[in-house]
Amino acid sequence: MLKPSAKIYLADSKISKAGRGVFAAVKIKAGEAIEVCPVIAMSKEDTAKAKETELKNYYFMWGEGRETEKAAVCLGFGSLFNHSYEPNATYKKRIAERLIDFVAIKDIQKGEEITVNYNYGDPDDKKTLWIKSIEPYG
Numbered sequence: 140m141l142k143p144s145a146k147i148y149l150a151d152s153k154i155s156k157a158g159r160g161v162f163a164a165v166k167i168k169a170g171e172a173i174e175v176c177p178v179i180a181m182s183k184e185d186t187a188k189a190k191e192t193e194l195k196n197y198y199f200m201w202g203e204g205r206e207t208e209k210a211a212v213c214l215g216f217g218s219l220f221n222h223s224y225e226p227n228a229t230y231k232k233r234i235a236e237r238l239i240d241f242v243a244i245k246d247i248q249k250g251e252e253i254t255v256n257y258n259y260g261d262p263d264d265k266k267t268l269w270i271k272s273i274e275p276y277g
Contacts, residue, residue: 144174147216152252154221160252161216167247173228174241176217186210199232199239213239223254230255 146167152160167173180201181189186209189198197218201211212218217239220228227245232238247253 141175141177143215146173147253149216149219152221154223154252154254157221159219160221160254161219163247163249163251163253166249167243167253169243169245171243172240173243173247173253174215174217176213176215176239176241178211178213178217178237178239180211180237181209183208199230201232202234211237211239217241220253220255222257224256226254226256227251228253228255 146163146165147161148164149159150162152158154160178199178201181198186198189195189210194212198210198212199218200207201209217230220230220241227243227247228241229244231240231242233240241253241255243253
């Protein structure tokens with residue numbers, strides 16, 4: 140059974156042009172789970188259609204490897220964590236279970252915004268993000 144996480148909340152981000160962001164409601168220690176999010180997986184055809192909509196900035200590529208042509212919409216707050224090249228969290232996809240785990244990679248203080256590096260979940264990947272509307276942070 141999945142339950143909403145009491146560890147996080149949604150509020151206005153201080154990151155330029157980010158809009159909303161996900162924040163820690165309590166102190167979260169490095170290695171601790173932040174949220175487990177179910178996903179809605181899309182077919183290759185639906186993914187192609189979604190690329191033409193605002194949804195393109197919120198879905199995760201879904202499948203094995205970086206060359207997949209399928210995507211998934213992450214529920215919960217999963218699609219609302221903002222991007223940073225200095226993230227305090229990461230995510231791990233569980234393809235077969237249709238879940239994404241968000242986990243702290245640093246201690247996160249109560250009230251601190253939680254960020255991830257969207258370059259395939261690799262916290263150390265500094266390549267320019269493919270989502271052009273997101274400005275680098277961190």
